[in-house]
Amino acid sequence: MNTGKRLMQKSLHIDPGKCTGCLQCEMACSLDNEGAFNPAKSRIKVFDFHAEGRFVPYTCTQCAEAWCMKACPVDAISVDTLTGAKVVSDALCVGCKVCTIACPFGTINYNQTTGKVLKCDLCGGDPECAKACPTSAITFIDADWTGLERMRDWASKTDSGTRAEA
Amino acid sequence: MARYVIVGAGPAGVIAAETLRQQDADGEIVLLGGEPEPPYSRMAIPYYLTGGIEESGTHLRKAQDHYAKLGIEVRQAAVSKVDTGANSLVLADGSALPYDQLLLATGASPVRPPVPGLDLPGVHHCWTLEDARQMADLADPGASVVLMGAGFIGCIILESLLARDVKLTVVEMEDRMLPRMMDQTGGAMIKRWCEDKGTSVLTSTKVTEIKAADGGGLQVVLDSGEQVPAALVVVATGVKSNAELAQDGDIKVDQGIVVDNYLRTSVSNVYAAGDVAQAPDHSTGGWSVLAIQPTAADHGRVAALNMAGVETTYKGNLAMNVLDTAGLVSVSFGRWDGGDGCETAESVDAENFRYMRLVFEEDRVVGALSLGHTDHVGVLRGLIQGDVHLGEWKARLQADPCRIMEAYLGSTLS
Amino acid sequence: MAWARKLLRVDLTKGTCTSEPLNMDWAQRYLGQRGLATKYLTEEIDPKVDPLSPDNKLIMTTGPLTGTCASTAGRYSVVTKGALTGAIACSNSGGFFGNEMKNAGWDMIIFEGKSAKPVYLFVQDDKAELLDAGEFWGTSVWDTEENIKKKHQDPMIRVASIGVSGEKGVKFACVVNDMHRAAGRSGVGTVMGSKNLKAVAIRGTLGVKVKDIGAFMTATANGKAILAENAVTGQGLPTYGTQVLMNVINEVGALPTRNHRDVQFEGAGDISAEKMHEKRASDGKSNLITNGACFGCTIACGRISQIERTHYTVVDRPQYQKASGGLEYEAAWALGAATGVDDIDALTFANFICNEQGYDPITFGATVGAAMELFETGAITTKETGGIELKFGNTKALTELAEQTGRGEGFGAEIGLGSKRLCEKYGHPEMSMSVKGQEFPAYDSRGIQGMGLAYATSNRGACHLRGYTVASEILGIPEKTDPLATEGKAGLVKAFQDATAAFDSAGLCIFTSFAWTLEDVAPQLDSACEGEWSVEKLLEVGERIWNLERQFNLAAGFTGKDDNLPARLLKDAAKSGPAEGKVNGLGEMLPEYYQLRGWTTEGVPSNQTVERLGL
């Protein structure tokens, strides 16, 4: 249901400074969602900025605007009231991909094998990536704050409605 | 207690109604639709055509009691006039419906080109669910089908017609497929892809007439003199805003209903959203009508926030399309065609149907095209609409335009 | 399960790629990676073959755990007959390439024949094709990797390639993946170059599964906890990298210096881990930027370094001002102590060039050290070196030769022969500090006696990664032994050699063995792979692999006489430190070793041994 209200829930906190680029998070994510160690199908992606010696894990922040959810023509993305995650229903998704261009963070992607889209669903409230991370670069914490807060700022800078909704 | 009336039960109208409810728990919200079905999504029609979903799968909201639970009154009623002086609507049955705040979200309609024979049975637009039902009856496997128009909507329909295994001929007046979404390089790749899949694609070709064939069915006459037999002709030659309602009042109308940065029309308590609205354009600084789903959703949300008194600035229309042509995914954003003062970066792998083109103005991305890419394409929107200054990342994107995700992260998370 | 059960055979002569089922009987007996690929190689080539002829084959191979979440399970190896040594070569690399290969559904890729023109292999899951590499030939590893990703419009492609040195026949060229991870030793990149194979580019999206996921997750979680709690793998390596050893080894008097003429280096502190951490006065930054992990690795020993922008090596050369793979201990030693150079940024630069142009820093540094001795003794002059004053400690000579070797030009082309051929050429074979043609790594066997035996008997020539008794003799893992004693070392060496073969063949990084024994590895393998994988079976597999490699070398023409050390280590006593006055006691250890191995006094596996191991 598209109420879009963001409750005070736990969120993934990402600290790129701690990340070593080991990809244990990608393996954990794909194992949970795809039943195999398959980083290519992970919802969280670690970007290697080799020339700067920096690793940046990146996934959906369950943003308040939920661009993906609002753009979906068939109600296939909804808010999990327990976790606040925007969750894709494979049964309803028709594979139109509009959500993949609507999300300005590039964190919802089309999977050509299944004809559906992939995005982080916070594993129903117990994120596997955070559990798998050996350096605590990803933690699941009790605050309406994430290490990628700037992603949200992007929206608030250009759309003052964001804060009112959050 | 305010009364909000929304004309149009497409995505713009529905999202506006929901957003209004979020902001105003008590206001009365009436959502008027001109079609018999529950609020549905036009863009889901292609998936209904392929048999991927039932009719109910096209419904914008799935729960039966969704609107009732939110206290949104949904009515099937065609509006014939807006009386801005009296703050009231005139419905088709002659009754009046007063409002405090009005949103016009009446969408668009397909354009009918001046071609004789468009009234014949077997010639259809693909716009409403009703159109879809009739097309589905004719588009049997093996049937000859002519698709007039290879624009964005045409190409979406093309995908579902191919999925129905029809014998397809595409006729496009311009020199390439998707003239408003793809450049020559991309358009040519999509054309070759379609031809490889057995579709005949005639570009720079016009339909001059459609005739009833002697033994039943249709004959499509082309400007080349050639005639193509068809059981079904689908017309997808562009759309036009449904702005007639607003035409004879004080509401300013151009290509569509003209709105400001708050989605407000020239009348202060009347707003417009979606395919009907001509809104400020992020790319050009002027105004544009963008008949696409994400724009309808954004408009609906921002208009409703302003209607409810939460002042919200719209960040401007940004053209964005994603298309799947029988497995070849293409994407276009913003000013992909560049223009004065723009620089471009391209990577072309025609053989493998992969393409990436970025357009820069100073150190920002202002437009993009891609073919064969599905990962992280949304970030192109973030780069463009966020006016992200790339700094040193511009040079890196020029060296390899596929590094969009790194460029976004590198220039925003320092 | 665990294994993809499929290998890709690439016939470079014919230009074909074919899929074959993996021989699962062999997999049960040789596990994977090093062991299994060696089995294929021994079955498919004549050990006497010229390593650079089309009849040699080159195998890229993963282990059953590669691509799973077991810690460090991202490794792959390149197995071939080595260009540097003529012995069996198996060079192991981390990074992300191994996982990609496994995720594309391949346990192994066997390259045979020789392409008429430069090509690269492009693999997308089950689709594999040879493509023209004309545009990449003559370019560095770094450019090749970037440009292949760009050409295919996919930054997620993983690439293993050779640099210009590998094309030009530098005898110790390596295969570099992920910019700075290398299958480094024995000239496996030279073999690749001889086949006109520039690169292998892979994108894998199929996924890797294991036999019993529940048991596997428990076993791997236990393994990771042990690594995290261990002082070496949990703290030492992530913080200091392998460079943690520089000062330690120098103090015990086992840091070979200036071509093994000394065993302690006065500049050790300046090329150590501590130095890499130190903030420079000039710009307040340190050489080390961060540590980085290979695929699935929870240790993260990798160094990412950046050279001071004003350093002479990088001024006006922006490509070297960026961060990239920094010094690990063996490289820092070879480029530094072995040549007497103590400028950390110069060593980092030379290391960058080794990665960029794809050659082994150990053999390179050691060969430069040998050349410096040739120069100082007058056996070569500036006439041969092209004007370079090749004296010990000459920093600019080192970096200049690094670039020349990378291009296979000038005196760099002669350095590219390796020390054995170079010293023979100039009439001083005794100055080559090598075994079976391969240079020593960073431990002087006069100060660490067991390593002398490990070097002498290593199947791929002098090497620390075939039996790292340093762990026991210096670090006390699993228990402390006296580094100056020879007693008990034969057994120690054999145990390390057999266990290492099992670790390697599983697809794991040998650094896990600082904390893990086979007791920790067995449950991970047992839950992942078909069959039963006990410690006993792993030891037997390890021993079988060792003997198989030995048989290859014997058939290639090596004999027990090659299980030897240069006279310098056996006759010239260490000049300082705790080992002062000591030489290596190889003669006291070797006969016992042969006996423990079940080999004849000539070093040939006895019939009984061959039979026991089912060879």
Ligand SMILES: Cc1cc2nc3c(=O)[nH]c(=O)nc-3n(C[C@H](O)[C@H](O)[C@H](O)COP(=O)(O)OP(=O)(O)OC[C@H]3O[C@@H](n4cnc5c(N)ncnc54)[C@H](O)[C@@H]3O)c2cc1C
């Ligand atoms: C076949 C097809 C495929 C498409 N695919 C895509 C796609 O892939 N991606 C994309 O971005 N866009 C796509 N679109 C476009 C997208 O569907 C529209 O942009 C979107 O539906 C616009 O929403 P809207 O709410 O503005 O208008 P509409 O969805 O058109 O809704 C307008 C509503 O107004 C009602 N109405 C009109 N006049 C009156 C009146 N006088 N009185 C009362 N009610 C009235 C109508 O009945 C309807 O309920 C597609 C469209 C079609 C037809």
Ligand code: SF4
């Ligand atoms: S996928 Fe994108 S738009 Fe959707 S919730 Fe996540 S960040 Fe927001």
Ligand code: SF4
């Ligand atoms: S791809 Fe699926 S989830 Fe995304 S917008 Fe389309 S139907 Fe909704």
Ligand code: SF4
């Ligand atoms: S598991 Fe943690 S350290 Fe490893 S890549 Fe993911 S975020 Fe980085």
